Amino acid sequence: MFNERVSNDIFVFTSEMYAQVTAGVILTTEGAIIVDTLPFPRETQVIVEFVQRRSPYGARYVINTHYHADHTYGNYLFPEAEIVAHGACRKALLRDGERRLEEAKEQNPELDDVRLRAPAVVFERGQMVLHLGGKTVQLIHTPGHSSDCIVVYVKEDKVLFGGDTVMPVPFIVDGDWRDMIASLRLIQELPLENIVQGHGEVLLRGEIPRALASSISYLQTIYKHVRRHVEAGLPRSDLRKLDIEKCGKSRIPLNGLVQDLHWANLAYLYNVLMAEKAAKSG
Ligand SMILES: [Zn+2]
Structure with a gap:
């Protein structure tokens, strides 16, 4: 797994086992906020150990950017944290999550230990804000890749976790292309230093305008x-x-x-x- 520092307090972990999917850690003086978990326990475990080393208050929140397996299967490895997401993410996981997980386990023994953990703290429209240890973390509803997608904006650092709303190519088969364009336009309004894409490389300030514009076009x-x-x-x-x-x-x-x-x-x-x-x- 590939690990990089995006700002003083923000770290990104990129999977080598599945489609360069990313997870993030925001360190605060009152504990860590995790953004997405990786599908294979072996890789999420590296993030667990990182948080144990770097955060005396442990992991306080795990935010899921959407319900897809590659972003949620590691939730259970942070039992002390509250799971936060859009309401539609919770609904989707409760509706099909167990069945899909059983099917995935048949395909891949690496997933044997995974237990589903659905978000308990949810919001239904617009946005919600988490305040922790001097960080202001905005969760903004950005449907398009799927109807429950959110992005996570760390105001002090001007860093955006784009989830799968921001990928090297927009992927809409579980969503809606018009919603996706509206969501990308909303992201264009934010002052940004970096975007952590749901899959692939972190985008730097100079790359962001062109990446968003080319996705819309x-x-x-x-x-x-x-x-x-x-x-x-x-x-x-x-x-x-x-x-x-x-x-x-x-x-x-x-x-x-x-x-x-x-x-x-x-x-x-x-x-x-x-x-x-x-x-x-x-
Ligand atoms: Zn994904």
């Missing part, structure tokens, strides 16, 4: 192309001509995984727009 581009495709009655397989670079994004990040995300986005939009078309003509 990527979403507009794929929508425009897929809509034209659907209107012309072309088959889904024809979308293969529209590679990621034609949509303004690099094919390299996340060891090339971004290309799979891109194809999945196109297929998802195609299905949504076909269903809309069928509903109109029916």
Whole structure:
């Protein structure tokens, strides 16, 4: 696992086992705030030990940016902390979490010890603020990747944990592309030194404006192309001509995984727009 310091009190841990997913630690004088936990206990355990070494008051809060397994399966390794998230995150975990976890355990013995722990402190709309040890931590609802997504803004450090609202390529198959654009525009308004992406590298101040703008234009581009495709009655397989670079994004990040995300986005939009078309003509 890769560990880096983003500001005096903020650390990021990047998985080497799953899609460069990230988790963060905010150290305060009254204990640590953890932002997301990693899917494999072996890696989250490294964060547990880091917090034990660096925070005399331990972990006070674990914030989940959304309900997906790669951001929540390590929650149980912080039994002393309160889990905080959007209300829809709690609902999703209580609804399907156990079933999905059982399926995941069958696929991967590394997950044997994982126990589901759903957030107990939730908010339903807009934002909530945590004040701890001199840090002001804003949790802002940013749907798009999924309906429960939030970002976590540490005001004193101007550091944003973007969760999967900020990734090298936006990924919308469990969400909504219009919501995603609105959420990215909201992030554009924040004064920022760094964005910790849900997957991949930490963005530096100078990189942020272009990264956000190119994600918005990527979403507009794929929508425009897929809509034209659907209107012309072309088959889904024809979308293969529209590679990621034609949509303004690099094919390299996340060891090339971004290309799979891109194809999945196109297929998802195609299905949504076909269903809309069928509903109109029916
Ligand atoms: Zn993720």
